[in-house]
Amino acid sequence: xNGYGGSILRVNLTEGKVSxxxxxxxxxxxxxxxxxxxxxxxxxxVPKGADPLGPENKLIISSGPISGMLIPGGGKCDWTTKSxxxxxxxxxxxxxxxxxxxxxxxxxxxxxxxxxxxxxYLLIDxxxxxxxxxADLWGRNTFEVEKHFKEKLGEEFQVAVIxxxxxxxxxxxxxxxxxxxxxxxxGVGAVMGVKKVKAIVVHGxxxxxxxxxxxxxxxxxxxxxxxxxxxxxxxxxxxxxxIVVSWCDEVGALPTRNFSAGSFEDGxxxxxxxxxxxxxxxxxxxxxxxxxxxxxxxxxxxxNYVEGPEYETIGLMGSNLGIxxxxxxxxxxxLCDDLGIDTISTGNVIAWAMECYEKGLLTKKETDGLDxxxxxxxxxxxxxxxxxxxxGLGAMLAEGVKRAAEKVGKGSEKFAIHVKGMEQxxxxxxxxxxxxxxxxxxxVGAHHNRSWAITYDLQVGRxxxxxxxxxxxxxxxxxxxxxxxxxGCRLQWVELGIDRDLYVPALEAITGIHxxxxxLDKVGERIWNLTRMFWIxxxxxxxxxxxxxxxxxxEEAPTSGATKGQITKLEDVNRLLDMYYxxxxxxxxxxxxxxxxxxxxxRTVVG
Amino acid sequence: MRLYVDPAKCSGCxxxxxxxxxxxFNENNPKKAALVIEPRFPEPGVYNVKVCTQCGDxxxxxxxxxxxxxxxxxxxxxxxxxxLCEACVPECPEGVMFVRAELAPTAWKCDLCGDCxxxxxxxxxxxxxxxxxx
Amino acid sequence: MPATLRLTASLKKMLNLQDEYPAEVGESxxxxxxxxxxxxxxxxxxxxxxxxxxxDYVIKDEDVVRLLAVIGGG
Numbered sequence: 001x002n003g004y005g006g007s008i009l010r011v012n013l014t015e016g017k018v019s020x021x022x023x024x025x026x027x028x029x030x031x032x033x034x035x036x037x038x039x040x041x042x043x044x045x046v047p048k049g050a051d052p053l054g055p056e057n058k059l060i061i062s063s064g065p066i067s068g069m070l071i072p073g074g075g076k077c078d079w080t081t082k083s084x085x086x087x088x089x090x091x092x093x094x095x096x097x098x099x100x101x102x103x104x105x106x107x108x109x110x111x112x113x114x115x116x117x118x119x120x121y122l123l124i125d126x127x128x129x130x131x132x133x134x135a136d137l138w139g140r141n142t143f144e145v146e147k148h149f150k151e152k153l154g155e156e157f158q159v160a161v162i163x164x165x166x167x168x169x170x171x172x173x174x175x176x177x178x179x180x181x182x183x184x185x186x187g188v189g190a191v192m193g194v195k196k197v198k199a200i201v202v203h204g205x206x207x208x209x210x211x212x213x214x215x216x217x218x219x220x221x222x223x224x225x226x227x228x229x230x231x232x233x234x235x236x237x238x239x240x241x242x243i244v245v246s247w248c249d250e251v252g253a254l255p256t257r258n259f260s261a262g263s264f265e266d267g268x269x270x271x272x273x274x275x276x277x278x279x280x281x282x283x284x285x286x287x288x289x290x291x292x293x294x295x296x297x298x299x300x301x302x303x304n305y306v307e308g309p310e311y312e313t314i315g316l317m318g319s320n321l322g323i324x325x326x327x328x329x330x331x332x333x334x335l336c337d338d339l340g341i342d343t344i345s346t347g348n349v350i351a352w353a354m355e356c357y358e359k360g361l362l363t364k365k366e367t368d369g370l371d372x373x374x375x376x377x378x379x380x381x382x383x384x385x386x387x388x389x390x391x392g393l394g395a396m397l398a399e400g401v402k403r404a405a406e407k408v409g410k411g412s413e414k415f416a417i418h419v420k421g422m423e424q425x426x427x428x429x430x431x432x433x434x435x436x437x438x439x440x441x442x443x444v445g446a447h448h449n450r451s452w453a454i455t456y457d458l459q460v461g462r463x464x465x466x467x468x469x470x471x472x473x474x475x476x477x478x479x480x481x482x483x484x485x486x487x488g489c490r491l492q493w494v495e496l497g498i499d500r501d502l503y504v505p506a507l508e509a510i511t512g513i514h515x516x517x518x519x520l521d522k523v524g525e526r527i528w529n530l531t532r533m534f535w536i537x538x539x540x541x542x543x544x545x546x547x548x549x550x551x552x553x554x555e556e557a558p559t560s561g562a563t564k565g566q567i568t569k570l571e572d573v574n575r576l577l578d579m580y581y582x583x584x585x586x587x588x589x590x591x592x593x594x595x596x597x598x599x600x601x602x603r604t605v606v607g
Numbered sequence: 608m609r610l611y612v613d614p615a616k617c618s619g620c621x622x623x624x625x626x627x628x629x630x631x632f633n634e635n636n637p638k639k640a641a642l643v644i645e646p647r648f649p650e651p652g653v654y655n656v657k658v659c660t661q662c663g664d665x666x667x668x669x670x671x672x673x674x675x676x677x678x679x680x681x682x683x684x685x686x687x688x689x690x691l692c693e694a695c696v697p698e699c700p701e702g703v704m705f706v707r708a709e710l711a712p713t714a715w716k717c718d719l720c721g722d723c724x725x726x727x728x729x730x731x732x733x734x735x736x737x738x739x740x741x
Numbered sequence: 742m743p744a745t746l747r748l749t750a751s752l753k754k755m756l757n758l759q760d761e762y763p764a765e766v767g768e769s770x771x772x773x774x775x776x777x778x779x780x781x782x783x784x785x786x787x788x789x790x791x792x793x794x795x796x797d798y799v800i801k802d803e804d805v806v807r808l809l810a811v812i813g814g815g
Contacts, residue, residue, distance in 0.1 A: 069635055070625045070726065097621070104636065143649055155646060156638070179648045205710055207634035217629055224622065224726050231760075232749035232809045235788045237729060244811055246795070247785040273793045281652050283729065285618035288625065290728020292618035296652045305649045455812050458782050459755065497750030497812070 001025055002211040003065040003511035004033070005106045009129065011122060013195050014055060014114030016131045023108045029513065032523060033064030035091050035484040037109050038080025039530050042089070043605060045111075048537050052084035052187070053169060053194040059112040061102075061160075061200075064487020065510050068100030068208060068287060070220035071503075072227050073489035075099060075287030079183040081191045085171040085345070085400050086421040086445050088535040090186030093449070093484050094160070095286035096178035098202065101158040105204025116196040124202040125157075134198040138167065141338040142176040149201050157203045163340025165388040166193030170398045172345035172423070176337055180294060180307020181286065184342045186422065186444055211512030219506035223498070227290040230496035237283055240293035241311035242272035248315070248427070252562030253435075253454055255320040255428045257374050258351035259417045259552055262428035263561025266324035270314050275326045286489060291496060299334070301327040306334035309343075315426030316347025321354065322374030332380055339388035344447075348423035349401045350383050352416055353393070361410050368392040417550045419446035420535075429553050431566035432457040434469040437576045440547045441473070443531040451476035452494075465572045470579040478524035485523065526600050529592050533606045536591060543589035547577055608679045609661040609737045610642075610717060610724070616731035617654040619646055623723035623732060630720045632711065639710055641717040643703055657701045659717035661737065665695035665704050674716070680737070681719035689713040744804040746773055752784065752810035764800050771796040773806070785811040 007020045031040045041060045050056035059081045066074040077099035083090035102110070105124050112122075116131070119138040123130045137145050142163040149159045158177065165173035166189035173189030174182040183189070210216045227233065236243060245267070248254040252262030268274070279299055284307055285292025296307045309317070309329050317336075318329040336343045356362040357372035364371070368386070370379040370393070386394025396404050401423050405416035417424045422445020429436040434453035439446045451473045460469060483490035486507070493500050500517055508514045515523075536542045557567035581588060585596035597603060624640035632639050645655040659682075666674035666682050673688035674695065695704045695714055706714045724732045744764040753760065756779060764773050774781045774796070786809040787794050800806060 068625075068637075070622065070629060072622075072728070075620075097619075100621070100637075104638070147649065205636070205638050207628075207632075207636040207639075210635060213629075213633055221626075221722075221725055224728065227728055228730075230750060231747055232751075232786075232807060233728070234791060235786060235793070235807060235809060238791070239786075239793065243786050243793070243809070246793075247811070251782055271793075282654070283616075283618050284652075285620045287620060288622050289618070289620050290622065290726075292620065292729065294618075296648075298652065305652050452811075455755070455783060455785070455810055458780070495811070497754065 001028060002209050004028060005063065005103045005108045005208065007106050007108065009107050009110045009124070011110065011112050011131065012114050013112060013116035013120070013131070013197065016116065016120070018129045018131065032485045033108060034062050034076070034078040034487045035080065035481055036523065036527055037062040038078050038091055039527055039534070041109065041111060042080050042082070043530060043534060046082055050082055052082045052087065052191065055115045057082050057191060059188065059191045059195065060109055062109040063099040063102045063107070064485060065507060067487030068103040069510060070217065070288070071488060071506055072223050072288060072290050072492045073286070073483070074487065075289055076484065076487060076489050077102065078484050079175065079188045081188055082538065083444070084169070084187040084190045086186065087539055088420060088445070089443055089531045090188060091444055091484070092174070092183035092185050092188045094175065094177055094181055094183035095489065096158070096181035097287045098158045098160050098177050099487055100287040101202045101204055103204070103208050104206050105202055106206050110200065112192065112195055112197060115194060119196045119198050121199040121201065122197060124200070124204070126204055126206065137198045139164065142340050143179060143338050145199060146176070146179060149199065153201060153203070157201050159199055159201050161199040162189045162192050163338060163388065165339050165341035166190055168388065168390050168398070169193055170341055170388060170390070171400050172342045173340050174342045176340055180284065180296065180337060182337070182342070185344065185447060189340050210510045212509045215505060215509035219502070219509050223502050223506060224290055226498040226502055227492055227496055230498060233291055233496060236495050237291050239272040239276060240295050242275055242295065242314065244311055245314055246271045250562060251454070251458060252430065252558070252566070253427045253432065255315050255426055256561065257322050258320060258355045258415060259424065259428050259550070260556065261558035261561040262430060262563045264319035264324070265560070267319055269324040270318045270326055270329065278326060279330060289489065289492070291492060293491060297330055299327050299330045302331040304331070304334055306330050306337065309333040312426045313343040313347070316344050316351070317380070320347050320351045321380055323377050323380065325377060328377035332377070332384060335381060335384045339384065341384070341388050344425045345400065345423040346384060346387060348417060349387070349397045349404065350380055352401050352405065352412070353383070353397055355415055356408060356412050361408055361412050366393065414551045414555070417552060419549055420546050422446050424550065427454060428563070429549070430558055430563045431568060432462050433465050433568060433572065433576060434473055436549055436553060436568060436573070437470065437473050437580060438476070440549050440577065441477070441580060443528065450481055463566070463568070465575050467579055467583070470576065470583050474580070474583055477528055478521045481527070482520050482524045485527065526602060529596065529600055529602060530605060532592055533602070543591060544577060547590055549573065608681065608719060608734060610658045610719060611733050611735055612656045612658045613731050614654055614656040616729045617644065617656050618729055619644055619654045620728065622726040622728065626722035626726040630722045631715055631718070638707070639715065641703055641705060641715055642723065656731070657703050658732070659703045660701060661719065662700065664698045664700065665716060668694045668698050670694060673714070679719060682716065683718035684714050684716055686713040744800045744802060744806065746777065747805060747807045749807065749809045751812040752808055755783070755810055755812055764804065764806055766800055766802050768800055769796065770794070770798050770800065770806060773800065774808070779808070783810055784808050
C-alpha cells in the first residue's frame with residue numbers, strides 16, 4: 001500500500017508470541033495513521049472497563065504516512081492507550097528517529113497486548129521479531145539502557161525505553177528515546193512497565209513505497225524550501241521553544257509558584273539567551289526536521305548532559321517551583337528523563353507539594369525532613385527520585401496531583417492544578433479565556449498540544465468570552481493533531497508559519513489519495529468525537545464536570561506580575577463551555593448528540 | 608567541485624540522506640545514502656558528518672572502471688558496471704564509499720547532485736570549488 | 742543602509758501587514774511597533790541581527806530587527 005510500511009505488528013506478551021497482519025486499507029483510508037490508528041484500535045480492541053494496568057489494556061504505537069519521508073517534521077509516532085493517570089484517553093507523541101525506523105521495518109503500528117510474566121524487550125530487525133529476556137536491564141536508568149543497545153546492536157537501531165518510573169507504575173511515567181525525546185504524558189510509560197516491556201529496539205532496511213515518486217520529490221523539496229525561506233527560521237532554530245519564556249513572563253502566562261501567578265520576578269535567569277549562552281552545545285532535531293528545537297546541553301554546574309530544558313520544563317520545573325537557576329532546571333530535567341517520568345506532571349505535583357508545605361498542610365515529618373519551600377532545588381531533585389521509586393512522600397506524589405490532593409484534603413484540592421486528573425502544562429490561564437477553554441476541553445486532560453491560543457487571546461482581548469474564541473479553539477483542536485495522525489510534527493507550520501496547503505500534494509503523491517485540508521480537518525473532527533466517546537464509555541457519569549478547570553483560575557487572582565488582580569469569572573467559565581458544546585454539536589452536558597455521531601458517520605465505530 | 612559540511616550545524620535530522628537515496632536509487636531509504644551521520648551521544652553530544660571530497664581514490668582502484676568522472680569533476684558509479692569486488696571501499700579516506708549487498712547489487716557514492724544541500728534546514732552542507740590540498 | 746523591521750509570516754498574516762517596514766534609528770523596538778500599528782504584547786520575540794533582544798532595545802543604523810509572533814504556540 002503506497003505511503004505505508006504495510007503491516008500491523010501484534011505482540012502477545014502473555015504468551016511471548018508475535019504476529020503480523022496487513023494494514024487494512026479501509027482503516028488507512030479513514031484513519032490515515034498515527035493518532036488515527038491509535039483511537040481506531042483503542043475503541044475496537046480495548047474492552048469497556050479495562051483496567052489501564054491490567055492485561056486487557058493495549059499500548060498502540062503508530063507511525064504515519066509522512067514518517068521517515070522527505071517531508072519536514074516526518075519524525076513522530078503516536079502512543080495511545082487507556083490512561084492510568086486519568087482513566088480516559090491517552091495519546092503521547094514521540095519525536096526522534098523511532099517512527100522512521102518503524103517504517104523502514106515495514107510497520108505502521110505495533111500493538112502491545114497482555115502482560116509478560118517476566119521483564120522482556122522487543123527486538124525488531126526487518127522481519128526478525130523476537131521477545132527477549134530483559135532481566136539484566138530491569139531497574140536500570142533510560143540513558144544507560146539506550147547506550148547499551150546502541151553499543152551492542154549499532155547506531156542504526158532505534159531504542160524506546162522505560163526507566164524505574166515506568167517499572168514502578170508511576171501514572172505519569174514516560175518512554176524515552178534518542179537521549180531526550182519522550183512519549184511523555186498520560187502514563188504511557190506505566191502501561192509499558194506493567195506489561196514488563198523494558199524496551200523496544202527497531203531496525204529496518206526497507207524502502208517506503210510511494211504512489212508518484214516524481215511528484216513526491218517535488219512536493220517534499222517545495223516544503224523544505226518553504227521552511228528554509230521562512231523569515232524566523234534561524235531565530236527559532238537558535239532558541240527552540242525557549243524563545244517564548246520571556247514573552248510568557250511578559251504577558252502573565254509563565255506558571256509561577258504552582259500557578260499562583262503568571263510572571264516570575266526572577267524569570268530573567270530562565271530566558272532563552274541566558275540558557276543558550278550558559279549550557280547549549282547542539283541544536284538536536286527529530287527525523288527530517290529543518291528547524292531542530294532540541295537544545296542539547298552540557299550542564300557544567302552538575303557535570304552532565306541533557307537535551308533541554310525546553311519551554312514546558314522551564315515553566316513547570318523552573319518558575320513553577322520558584323527556581324531561577326537554569327542549570328538546576330536542566331538537572332531536574334535530566335533526572336526525570338533518566339528515571340522516566342514526565343517533567344510536566346512531575347513539576348506540577350512538586351509545586352503543589354511545596355504550596356502544601358508552605359501552608360502547613362504537609363509537615364516536615366511528612367516531607368521526609370525536606371524543607372520543601374518554593375525555590376529549594378535540592379529538595380526538588382530528591383523528590384524526583386522518590387517519586388520514581390515511590391519512596392516516602394514520593395509514594396503519594398506518584399499518584400498524581402488529583403489523588404494526592406484528595407488524600408491530603410484540607411482545601412489542597414483547590415490548588416491541585418489539573419483537568420480530568422492530568423496535571424496542567426506550562427501556561428498560566430488566570431485571564432486568557434481561549435487558552436483556558438483549550439485546557440478544559442483537551443482530549444487527554446490539561447495539555448496544550450491540541451489548541452494553543454494565547455496570542456489569539458491577546459489579539460481579541462484576553463478577558464473576552466466570545467464565540468470567535470470558541471470557534472478558534474475548535475478549529476485548532478480539529479487541525480493541529482492531524483500532524484500526529486500524519487506521523488509528523490506541527491511545529492513547522494506552528495512556528496515557521498509555512499503554508500499548510502504545501503502538504504496536500506505531498507500527501508497525495510505519497511499515498512495516492514487526494515485529500516484537501518478540508519478533508520483532513522473533517523478526519524480531525526471525527527477523531528475528536530471518537531476520543532470524546534472513549535471518555536464517556538470508560539467513565540460512569542462523564543460530562544460537563546470533567547471539563548471544569550482548577551478553581552485557582554476563577555477564584556484566585558494573582559497578586560503580582562502581568563496578570564495582577566485579573567481572574568476569570570466562574571460564570572464565564574460556564575459560558576465558554578456552553579458555547580463550546582453548542583459549536584461542537586454536543587448536548588449541554590458535553591456529550592456528542594446522536595445527530596452529531598450520525599452526521600460524522602461514526603455509528604459503525606462506536607455502535 | 609565538491610560537497611562541504613560544517614558538522615557543528617548538523618542536527619542529525621537525516622533529510623540529506625533521504626534526499627540522497629531518492630536521487631541515487633529513486634527509493635525512500637536513507638540507508639542507501641552516500642553521506643554518513645555519526646551521532647555521538649550522550650557525550651560529547653554532537654554529530655560527526657562524513658561527505659565525499661571527490662578525491663578520486665575510489666576510481667583509481669576500480670578494476671572494471673565503473674567509477675567515472677563528470678564535467679564538474681564529480682566521480683559517480685555506473686551501477687551496471689560494478690561487480691561488487693569492494694576494492695574501492697577501503698580506499699576511501701572519508702569512509703563514504705558504500706557496498707551493502709543486501710541493499711543494492713552495486714557500490715554507490717556521492718554524485719554531487721546537490722539535493723542534500725537543498726534539504727538541509729540548518730545550512731550545514733554546501734557545494735563549492737575544491738580547495739587545494741594544504 | 743537604514744534599519745528595518747522584518748515580520749515573520751505568522752505575524753504578517755495575523756495582522757494583515759507587510760513583510761518589512763523602515764525603522765527609525767534611536768527609537769526603541771516598542772515605539773517602532775506602536776508606530777507601525779502592532780500591539781507590543783503580540784510580538785513574542787525580537788531578534789536584532791540574529792540575537793534575541795528585549796522590546797526596550799534602541800535601534801541602531803543598519804539593524805535588521807526581526808519580529809516573531811507565536812500564533813501556534815508549542
